[in-house]
Amino acid sequence: QVSLKESGPALVKPTQTLTLTCSFSGFSLNTNGMRVSWIRQPPGKALEWLARIDWDEDKFYSTSLKTRLTISKDTSKNQVVLTMTNMDPVDTATYYCARAISGTYFDDWGQGTLVTISS
Amino acid sequence: QSALTQPASVSGSPGQSITISCTGTSSDVGGYNYVSWYQQHPGKAPKVMIYDVSNRPSGVSNRFSGSKSGNTASLTISGLQAEDEADYYCSSYSSSTTGRYVFGTGTKVTVL
Numbered sequence: 001q002v003s004l005k006e007s008g009p010a011l012v013k014p015t016q017t018l019t020l021t022c023s024f025s026g027f028s029l030n031t032n033g034m035r036v037s038w039i040r041q042p043p044g045k046a047l048e049w050l051a052r053i054d055w056d057e058d059k060f061y062s063t064s065l066k067t068r069l070t071i072s073k074d075t076s077k078n079q080v081v082l083t084m085t086n087m088d089p090v091d092t093a094t095y096y097c098a099r100a101i102s103g104t105y106f107d108d109w110g111q112g113t114l115v116t117i118s119s
Numbered sequence: 120q121s122a123l124t125q126p127a128s129v130s131g132s133p134g135q136s137i138t139i140s141c142t143g144t145s146s147d148v149g150g151y152n153y154v155s156w157y158q159q160h161p162g163k164a165p166k167v168m169i170y171d172v173s174n175r176p177s178g179v180s181n182r183f184s185g186s187k188s189g190n191t192a193s194l195t196i197s198g199l200q201a202e203d204e205a206d207y208y209c210s211s212y213s214s215s216t217t218g219r220y221v222f223g224t225g226t227k228v229t230v231l
Binding site: 037048052061064096102107109 | 220221225
């Protein structure tokens with residue numbers, strides 16, 4: 001059974017760096033074709049794709065946020081980590097991690113973690 | 120980042136059929152058969168309902184169907200039920216400069 005869970009701080013101050021961890025089970029990021037993405041959703045607003053890391057270490061980022069994002073993986077711990085620098089109140093959102101086996105859609109999602117940016 | 124365009128809201132009575140549109144460009148919806156649809160109930164994570172334009176994951180009701188014509192994809196819910204009331208988002212693989220994936224603006228489905 002596939003499971004993903006996001007963890008990280010609930011409150012971050014403006015200009016600080018956010019670090020989120022996606023811990024997963026039921027699959028391995030060493031498996032050919034496996035991919036994990038981060039997606040966020042501001043309160044009451046639409047989903048926004050942020051970044052993706054693949055089994056072969058390929059990484060992809062949203063162009064508008066590319067300079068602020070870093071995605072990495074620790075296959076021994078079954079974790080994917082997203083860091084976002086220079087946080088701003090507009091970055092307040094629920095952050096989700098999601099698996100994408102084929103790379104064309106997101107087949108399993110974590111429950112999400114709400115991150116509020118405020119001083 | 121340019122989102123795919125969806126109607127803000129669609130409503131229907133129980134048993135009726137409704138269709139949600141998702142309009143993009145030739146760099147996303149029109150360029151790939153990689154449109155997916157997600158259902159999101161309040162306070163919950165999105166759940167994939169349709170992938171690769173018209174495929175249903177195991178466990179998803181056959182009342183949900185997807186299609187695409189040109190730069191516009193559509194999700195149809197037939198035999199509308201109270202449990203279908205939720206937000207729906209489309210998504211597409213993209214070759215645009217915005218990144219690998221783009222989501223729609225979201226549609227609130229109300230069962231009257």
